[in-house]
Amino acid sequence: MPDLTLTIGTRASLLARWQADHVQAHLEVAHPGLTVRQELISTQGDRVLDKPLSQIGGKGLFTKELERALLDGAIDLAVHSLKDLPTEMPDGLMLAAILPRADWQDAFIGPADLMAMPEGARIGTGSLRRAVQLRRLRPDIQILDLRGNVDTRLRKLDAGLYDAIILASAGLHRLGRADRIQTYLPFLPAAGQGAIAIQVRDGDDATAHLLQPLHDPVTATAVTAERAWLAAMDGGCQVPMGALAQMVDGRLVLRAFAADPDGDGYLEASETGLPADASAIGASLAQRLRDAGASAWIRPQAGRDPSVA
Known part of the structure; x- marks a missing residue:
């Protein structure tokens, strides 16, 4: 060359x-x-x-x-x-x-797994998406904002500012910090996570x-569905949302949720189709969630910034 x-x-x-x-x-x-x-x-x-x-x-x-x-x-x-x-x-x-996609999961870093943490435990996350899913499992815990890069967040945990924190598994593995992971959480990730x-x-x-x-065409197909769903939801940055597309027996399965940031409203659904129809699957699932009530939580904002997810 x-x-x-x-x-x-x-x-x-x-x-x-x-x-x-x-x-x-x-x-x-x-x-x-x-x-x-x-x-x-x-x-x-x-x-x-x-x-x-x-x-x-x-x-x-x-x-x-x-x-x-x-x-x-x-x-x-x-x-x-x-x-x-x-x-x-x-x-x-x-x-x-x-x-190629790395691990898409959210990792829990602390002295015990989430369900074994004491009542009122202080859990750090900078993500509305994670906070909503946390509260569904442990409504008694305190959720505190957490900012900074991976090592900064780990130092804040070690300094006692939090009892546990949640980070993306992919980042921990990439930086050689996977030994800090206590367990993986059953959360739907941000669209494109990993x-x-x-x-x-x-x-x-x-x-x-x-x-x-x-x-990587396989990853590209999955995230095409997730991002088509995110775009069709047309939500402002205040609305917690998550989505994950995976290949199952040659079919593309997309799961997604949206939640009311000001209340208890939570909607989750899935859609299955051909990989070639990834964009249509995402758009269709978004319409179903909006029709089921998610549109009431969403303030339209084209090109929604997913970095808060």
């Missing part, structure tokens, strides 16, 4: 750097001679740490600065945690690859072609 340099845009957190390093390593193996460098970019979600994500507002709290750099030509590709990427992308950008997405400029066929060896 002729001499070519690609610049990856990434956030500066340890987990984001791991993801960028992972993409870089796979590119260099797939394309010997390719030069890959990284550009560290700070996002609003990284800078504002004194309030819950759900109160910051806006879309793309962890992605829009990366997207701006991509549109400006400062970087050639942006690496994202797919769950942080809004369903509506800016004009001029596209997803070029979805990597998947890494690579974004490029529309029309940059050369970069998109270089990324094809990294693309």
